[in-house]
Amino acid sequence: MSNILEINHLTMKFGGLIAIDDVSFSVKKNSITSLIGPNGAGKTTVFNCITGFYKPTVGEILLNSKKQFNLERMNDFTIPQKAKVARTFQNIRLFPQMTVLENLIVAQHNKLMKASMYTLKGLVNAKSFLNAENEAKELAKYWLDKIKLTDRADIEAGNLPYGQQRKVEICRSMCTDPILLCLDEPAAGLNATESLELNSLLEFIKNEHKISILLIEHDMSVVMGISDKVVVLDYGKKIAEGMPSEVKGNPEVIKAYLGEE
Amino acid sequence: MSSKKNFSLIIKDLIFTGLIATVLLIPIVGFRTEISTVDSTGLTFNYNFIIAFFVVAFVVGVRFLFHIYWFSKIQKKPQENSEKNKKKFLKKLNFYLGAAAAVIAFTLPFMPFANRYIVDVATLVLTYVMLGWGLNIVVGLAGLLDLGYVAFFAVGAYSYALLATTFDLSFWICLPLAGILAAFTGILLGFPVLRLRGDYLAIVTLGFGEIIRLILLNWYEFTGGPDGISRIPRPSFFGFPFARKSEDTTFHELFGLEYSTMHRIIFLYYLILILALITNFFTMKIRNLPVGRAWEALREDETACRAIGINPTNTKLTAFAIGAMFGGFAGSFFATRQGFVSPESFTFIESAIILAIVVLGGMGSQIGVVIASILLIGSTELFRELEQFRMLAFGLAMIIIMIVKPRGLLANREPSILLNKKNE
Amino acid sequence: MEYFLQQLINSLTLGSIYGLIAIGYTMVYGIIGMINFAHGDVFMIGSFVSLIAMVLLGVGTGAFLPLALLIVLLAAILVTSVYGWTLERVAYRPLRGSFRLAALITALGASIFLQNFVQVSQGAKIKPIQPIIQGGFTFFENGSMVVSFSYLQIFIIIITVILLSIFSYIISKTPLGRSQRACEQDLTMSKLLGINVDRTISITFIIGASLASVAGMMFVLYYGVIDFFIGFLTGIKAFTAAVLGGIGSIPGAVIGGLLIGLIETFWSAYFTIEYKDVAVFGILVIVLIFRPYGILGKPEVEKV
Numbered sequence: 001m002s003n004i005l006e007i008n009h010l011t012m013k014f015g016g017l018i019a020i021d022d023v024s025f026s027v028k029k030n031s032i033t034s035l036i037g038p039n040g041a042g043k044t045t046v047f048n049c050i051t052g053f054y055k056p057t058v059g060e061i062l063l064n065s066k067k068q069f070n071l072e073r074m075n076d077f078t079i080p081q082k083a084k085v086a087r088t089f090q091n092i093r094l095f096p097q098m099t100v101l102e103n104l105i106v107a108q109h110n111k112l113m114k115a116s117m118y119t120l121k122g123l124v125n126a127k128s129f130l131n132a133e134n135e136a137k138e139l140a141k142y143w144l145d146k147i148k149l150t151d152r153a154d155i156e157a158g159n160l161p162y163g164q165q166r167k168v169e170i171c172r173s174m175c176t177d178p179i180l181l182c183l184d185e186p187a188a189g190l191n192a193t194e195s196l197e198l199n200s201l202l203e204f205i206k207n208e209h210k211i212s213i214l215l216i217e218h219d220m221s222v223v224m225g226i227s228d229k230v231v232v233l234d235y236g237k238k239i240a241e242g243m244p245s246e247v248k249g250n251p252e253v254i255k256a257y258l259g260e261e
Numbered sequence: 262m263s264s265k266k267n268f269s270l271i272i273k274d275l276i277f278t279g280l281i282a283t284v285l286l287i288p289i290v291g292f293r294t295e296i297s298t299v300d301s302t303g304l305t306f307n308y309n310f311i312i313a314f315f316v317v318a319f320v321v322g323v324r325f326l327f328h329i330y331w332f333s334k335i336q337k338k339p340q341e342n343s344e345k346n347k348k349k350f351l352k353k354l355n356f357y358l359g360a361a362a363a364v365i366a367f368t369l370p371f372m373p374f375a376n377r378y379i380v381d382v383a384t385l386v387l388t389y390v391m392l393g394w395g396l397n398i399v400v401g402l403a404g405l406l407d408l409g410y411v412a413f414f415a416v417g418a419y420s421y422a423l424l425a426t427t428f429d430l431s432f433w434i435c436l437p438l439a440g441i442l443a444a445f446t447g448i449l450l451g452f453p454v455l456r457l458r459g460d461y462l463a464i465v466t467l468g469f470g471e472i473i474r475l476i477l478l479n480w481y482e483f484t485g486g487p488d489g490i491s492r493i494p495r496p497s498f499f500g501f502p503f504a505r506k507s508e509d510t511t512f513h514e515l516f517g518l519e520y521s522t523m524h525r526i527i528f529l530y531y532l533i534l535i536l537a538l539i540t541n542f543f544t545m546k547i548r549n550l551p552v553g554r555a556w557e558a559l560r561e562d563e564t565a566c567r568a569i570g571i572n573p574t575n576t577k578l579t580a581f582a583i584g585a586m587f588g589g590f591a592g593s594f595f596a597t598r599q600g601f602v603s604p605e606s607f608t609f610i611e612s613a614i615i616l617a618i619v620v621l622g623g624m625g626s627q628i629g630v631v632i633a634s635i636l637l638i639g640s641t642e643l644f645r646e647l648e649q650f651r652m653l654a655f656g657l658a659m660i661i662i663m664i665v666k667p668r669g670l671l672a673n674r675e676p677s678i679l680l681n682k683k684n685e
Numbered sequence: 686m687e688y689f690l691q692q693l694i695n696s697l698t699l700g701s702i703y704g705l706i707a708i709g710y711t712m713v714y715g716i717i718g719m720i721n722f723a724h725g726d727v728f729m730i731g732s733f734v735s736l737i738a739m740v741l742l743g744v745g746t747g748a749f750l751p752l753a754l755l756i757v758l759l760a761a762i763l764v765t766s767v768y769g770w771t772l773e774r775v776a777y778r779p780l781r782g783s784f785r786l787a788a789l790i791t792a793l794g795a796s797i798f799l800q801n802f803v804q805v806s807q808g809a810k811i812k813p814i815q816p817i818i819q820g821g822f823t824f825f826e827n828g829s830m831v832v833s834f835s836y837l838q839i840f841i842i843i844i845t846v847i848l849l850s851i852f853s854y855i856i857s858k859t860p861l862g863r864s865q866r867a868c869e870q871d872l873t874m875s876k877l878l879g880i881n882v883d884r885t886i887s888i889t890f891i892i893g894a895s896l897a898s899v900a901g902m903m904f905v906l907y908y909g910v911i912d913f914f915i916g917f918l919t920g921i922k923a924f925t926a927a928v929l930g931g932i933g934s935i936p937g938a939v940i941g942g943l944l945i946g947l948i949e950t951f952w953s954a955y956f957t958i959e960y961k962d963v964a965v966f967g968i969l970v971i972v973l974i975f976r977p978y979g980i981l982g983k984p985e986v987e988k989v
Contacts, residue, residue: 077566078572079570080569088568099679106566109570137678140680281767285768294812406790457974471962479959656795656799663783
């Protein structure tokens, strides 16, 4: 039970196109695993299968926490709710007209809905609900402190610069209280300093919160710097798996990235 | 040099505009077809070329003004910080307008100029305000474009009419029942369709609205068909009827007043005012609760909502049902005020008017709905002879507002929760 | 049986009209992904222009009926396509790239505007016109039961077939059609490849409006009476046809049109005429719930 996520024989077809072809790998508890590969290798499709946005054609996706979940059978919105898997998106998907704080509070929706007794307690300003709301605010503040955006909490998320939006999106996922965090190209569009900050944020999440991370990334400084394990996809197939240093020298991987010859 | 070039470009553009306007307007406006008075079978023309010409000239003139505006806008430099100031200004404006509206609304019936007609018009305006606020939950907060909102108004009105006439229940029992029935209809209709994408949802709700109207029109045994339901009991003042004479104690006897028909009119006015205010306060409150925030999040990005564990269908359903419930309340008020309901009060155009009120006022803006209702409903009631131009202006205003200010006239979103209170 | 045959012929005629309008919905949806809510009213404008042209030429009283009808047809196409073009230019183009509901709301506004524009300038009364094309074939007679194919119905079906042939030639063989299809696939990429996207969209609206105007002329001839409100119901039915056939698919629009014609005619013939519109709305709702991509459309894979 040391694996938090096990993917077995995952296959996804769109019509005649095979986007993922019999891919199996696992994510160890409390580790950072990177999924890399050239464009169109099927990385995001794997993510979409894990988080329930796509239903895989064949295969099983097991999540081991206190009990075992078959993610491939679950709805997209029950996965973060029950199985505690959170994700971010390749092209940032914050709620742009809502403030940064609101973004982080909305992420605690299910918890707050229960606390407000499905709005009834909220309507009468019940003490227990107000306490829960304050706690939610504290959690949001904790993460905002972490990314040094506390003083920008009340501005619209859409008005933040790109790099900060990326971080807010990661914090929003963290506010859903996940045990597995799936990040789709978190370093895309970040400059060198921001990349470094991202690295330390991810390390912090892993070490202090004991959360496992699965990430898709092109930025090798991020991948090689923090990954415990790297899985390489090409044309929907897994071509290599191992420690960053092992993968780096793998001829198959070099071929996939640089082409034949 | 460049201004000369600009000038000739503008002239060319104006000529082009004139040509297009001529093609558009001369046939439809210039040749008005009338049924021939000679043999009463064929059609003849009434030639309106002069009017058509003036309309063409008007269009060209507007286009010219547009050019001037554009030119002056380029000259001006964009101001720093204007966005923030604008927000502050809007916030202040919303506040003062709201306060003024509240004061006027409460004192109106006792103003010296307030005759029966004015109170009646104000009651009608308030009915639309309430409907606008109800629809604002669905469209403004949850971002679900509902083109069949009048269906819930109809369900409320008919529920009230049927309950009151067949079971002889009092207004205060029928009102919540009508609201619950409307909410239930909302859930029933919403459940299968709320996972549809925005524009499909709009068309389906339009379809539902029309289906409900056609059923009301054709199910003779139940709804009375096109004749509708009449002799709906009027509301009483908590059991004390508004009548000159009655077996029970009447309202004027209770308060020792001289009998006047105005009493009921004023009572109805305050009734809708309070119903509308309940809608308003409920909306303002629920916006700051988790469910309200989830509605807004859904409006912004449904995919992201699913990724953070929000059940989109259920959340949309609550918005739909609550919106429907307020529509139902307004419907039962409508039924008791008119004393009569028939399907022709619930056509698609009513849905369009309510939507226009929400859109023009500013989606999500509560005071915007009030102002839009006064402009759209009040003004046309006062200028009856311009009735046919009203909808023309409506349509045009919807287009212009969407282009110039897609979020509506007074749209200004207040955060539902703040971290740094001092930041304002 | 005779009754059935007669209804089949009637439904084919009605279906042609719906099909022509449905193409306009489906093309616009295919290229910019919005429901052109005002398209039904563009059709209504087409019917009014036809009516005015007919009265102006005195069609039906003089000789040269085919020539007169051709002139009416061209006038309707010309004026209505300018309406289609203006609609896109004024109401939709400034909102391209704005949030999704904005365009739908302007479309609704445009629909209300056009209806009331015609109401104000032409009056709210219905406009009747004398039958212009009369007579027909009778190919079956059995006592009181007659199956006839009127010249008018033949005219409508032939015109529809001719228009559809020209139209599919344009779409599949000409550079114009190619750029139209390219824009349907990917607007941004087409722009990068040097296709004049604005022009292509304008032409899409012009073609849609032209086809709708022909449908409008047919409507005048077939029913002999119009008013400013016909666009609402006819438009929704045609939209239902487009959805039923698979929105975005042009053959789908035609098939959908014929199916809606069939359903409406047979529902009125065999069930209740009062609920015929409920039947169409019901189909719209059911199709959207269970098969939103229609008969010929492909299910959309959500991009995350």
